Amino acid sequence: MAAAAGVSAHTLRYYERAGLIEPVARTSGNQRRYSQADIAWLQFLLRLRETGMPIAQMREYAALRGEGPETTAARLALLEQHQARLHEQIALARRHEKVLAAKITSYRADLAAERAGVDQTEGADA
Amino acid sequence: MAAAAGVSAHTLRYYERAGLIEPVARTSGNQRRYSQADIAWLQFLLRLRETGMPIAQMREYAALRGEGPETTAARLALLEQHQARLHEQIALARRHEKVLAAKITSYRADLAAERAGVDQTEGADA
DNA sequence: CCTTGACTTCGAGCGCGCTCGAACTTCTAT
DNA sequence: ATAGAAGTTCGAGCGCGCTCGAAGTCAAGG
Secondary structure: HHHOOOOOHHHHHHHHHOOOOOOOOOOOOOOOOOOHHHHHHHHHHHHHHHHOHHHHHHHHHHHHOOHHHHHHHHHHHHHHHHHHHHHHHHHHHHHHHHHHHHHHHHHHHHHHEEEEOOOOOOOOOO | HHHOOOOOHHHHHHHHHHOOOOOOOOOOOOEEEOOHHHHHHHHHHHHHHHHHOHHHHHHHHHHHOOOHHHHHHHHHHHHHHHHHHHHHHHHHHHHHHHHHHHHHHHHHHHHHHOOOOOOOOOOOOO
């Protein structure tokens, strides 16, 4: 059970169906045997996945890979595009973090005021 | 159409159904009229949403808010918890960014080698 | 008055990424 | 030889966060 690669057998089969993994070698009895290369590829996919790359794009990437080494440039472009998205995500998250931190600070102030017996402002939530 | 607050009327009603927005004032003809306070609250919600807070937790927050000012501490705790998650997300995204950058660098090297007429390594994807 | 268009409720449907279960086959250990 | 664990295919289901459509109600302009 190659699902020890950090993912369920169900998911593994799903990835195959989804065209992310080219059909893997089978035993005489039709059972899948994952090679080292298969596992490496899977882990690469999982890393892309973790970074929020949608399945559809991973499929594109996988298709390019299937077409051979002459698609390296195209694959690189995909990765770069993904990297750009990742950058954006991080930047956005950081902005949100700032807003949230401000909100929390003001909440703390409210609490302090309350403990001091001062009336609260209503609807201070925005 | 208060949906000009950056969200569709459908979504607005969905949020009400979902318990994120307490039922808003209606005209004689049963039509919703959003007050400034409603709009402010909505925008606060949307900000939480954008930062990836799940609806379920927003619902919790909304419920606490409905219970009055004595729940401020609890709400603060929720926000802090969310902040922690946001921090984690950012940290994770940064790690992914590093991995991806490394991958891209190696791809560029592959491309350069190819242009130089050197054979490619197969399965270099992990 | 009457059209027209924005509102209402309700429940169904969607896109994503799995996740699961049924029914069947195959492998493994005794 | 055989029990039972683990594999197979297939299609359905789920959880999230909307999104949409049908059928009806209401408001405002001509």
